[in-house]
Amino acid sequence: MTGSCHRLTVQGKSVLLDCGMHQGGDVVKRLQEERFDFNPRDIDAVVLSHAHLDHSGLLPLLVAEGFGGPIYCTHATRNLLAIMLEDAASIYQRDLDNGNLRRRRAGRRQLSPRYTLDHVRQVLEQCQPLSYRQDETILSGLDLSLLDAGHILGSAVVVLTVAGEPPRTLVFSGDLGASQRVLMRPPEVPERADLVLMESTYGDRDHRSQEDTMTELEQIIAEARNDGVIMMPAFAVGRTQELLFHLGCLYHRGLLSGWQVFLDSPMALEVTRLYDQWLDAMDKDDQRVMAHFGARSLQEFLPVLSPTPDVEQSMRINRIERGAIIIAGSGMCNGGRIRHHLKHRLWQERNHLVFTGYQARGTLGRQIVDGASHIRMFGQRFVVRAQCHTLGGFSAHAGRNELLAWAKGIGGEPRFxxxxxxxxxxxxxxxxxxxxxIPVSVAEPQVAFSPDFS
Known part of the structure; x- marks a missing residue:
């Protein structure tokens, strides 16, 4: 499900489509175990669909192990990488230092870092940003164009054309956005393809409608109004900004009277400022809604929003007993400030925990969604008594019927x-x-696939 990375070999050259990190578990242990099944020095170029770490997180390791070629992505993705990869590297180094301190005390061997912040900076230097629908020859006989995938800021559908008689077109979907989502535009459909690598995150189900999802959120807010606090684990990129927009709409309908919204994630605050810079590239209808209320940024659109970048500000939220909506990372509860809020509130029945995004297997969020009665954090055991909700309509991924419609819209006679x-x-x-x-097959890890176009 995570760790997106596909090696394309064409005319003697090798191109990576994404270079993502597996999510879940301890990041130090995970990075110690990560191994490429190819020599990074043999890769000629990388094409990156978007900045989420499960698609980009191993780029610094790829560079650390010898990759020196270009990394193609959109301009907005390059901007996001600067935030996300530096944050991930800082967390990795901090956890590695803490782990090595425990190893020294126990007389055990120290672990060396697999990559450093210098490798992150090298990744950013190797990025060669492209605009949507800009044609670029990235290798001899291989042309690239990026279309809007509608998933997060800068996300792209990758279109590669291989020279020949006839030329062949490979489409890599990256992650496709849901058509009903706010801020993002609907995913673009390539004109034609011979082979399509397509994501299948929600290949077995559709999402609830936005209307039903917002109705449920309104009910949760009404239920918690006089008693508890609402905690929302949220991904710093995409989900947080959508939640701010939705809460802004509720505010302007008069449904957040008496509530204060805290954005308790330094990275989400930085990303939100970046989204504000790119508002002109987002959905026109949502732009008009914000302009109607004189808002030129997401924070202006939600006047009851309180950013809490500092640790001391974050800790003060714990003194509030009611009337607070706390948006914090990480989105799957595997790290970040949300765990500290869970520590203080998960065991109280009057509080609400609202999941607005996919919870991958092996994550703390997935344990709670699956009904765990107790969880472990910070070396302690906590009972789960808060009322837990999953709002499926906020997903950043296309649902089953949207995936099928996108696939059907591609011209030619593509294989999937x-x-x-x-x-x-x-x-x-x-x-x-x-x-x-439609001819289709399912990929398997480390299993090569050679399409026969005869």
């Missing part, structure tokens, strides 16, 4: 290779595509 999904989602989507008469 399904990637980036859990087994049940992959198999379900493969079955649906097959019923539509």
């Amino acid at each position: 290779r399904l990637v980036h999904g859990e087994p049940e989602a992959l198999e379900s989507l493969a079955g649906a595509l097959s019923e539509m008469g």
Whole structure:
């Protein structure tokens, strides 16, 4: 499901489509175990679909192990990488230092870092940003164009054209956005393709409608109004900004009277400022809504928003007993300030925990969503008594029917290779595509695939 990374070999050259990190578990242990099944020095170029760490997180390791070629992405993705990779590297170094201190005390061998902040800076230097629909020859006989994937700021559908008689077109979907989402534009559909690598995150189900999801959120806010606090784990990129927009709409309808919203994530604050810089590239209808209320930024659109970049400001939130909506990372509760809020509030029935995004297997968020009665954090055991909600309509991924519609809209007679999904989602989507008469197969890790176009 995570760790997106596909090696394309064409005309003797090697191109990586994404270079993502697996999510879940301890980051130091995970990085110690990560191994490329190829020599990074043999890679000629990387094409990056978007900045989420499960698609970009191993780029510094790739550079550390010898990759020196270009990294193609959109301008906004390059801006986001500067925030996300530096944050991930800082967390990794901090956890590595703490772990090595424990190892020294126990007389155990020290671990060396697999990569450093210098490698992150090198990644950013190697980025060669492109605009959407800009044609670029990235290798001899290989042309690249990026389309808007509608997933997060800067996300792209990758279109690669291989020279020949006839030329062949490979499309890599990256992560496709849901058509009902705010701020993002609908995913663009390539004109044609011969082979499509398509994500399958929600290949087995559709999302709730935005209307139903917002109705449920309004009910949660009403239920907690006189008693508790609402905690929202949220991804710093995409989900946080959408939540701010939705809460802004509720504020202007008079439904947040008496509430204060805290954005308790330094990285999400930095990303939100970046989103504000790119508002002109986002959905025109949502731009008009904000302009109607005189808002030129997401913070102006939500006047009850209180950013809390400093640790002391974050800690003061714990003194509030009611009337607070806390948005904090990480989105799957594996790290970040949300864990400290869970520590103070998860065991109280009057509080609400609202999941607005996908919870991958192996994460703390997934444990709670799956109904765990107790969880462990900070070396302690906590009972789960807060009221837990999952709002599926906020997903950043296209649902099953949207994936099928996108696939059907691609011209030519493309074959599909399904990637980036859990087994049940992959198999379900493969079955649906097959019923539509579309040739399809399911990718397997470390298994090569050579399409036969004869």
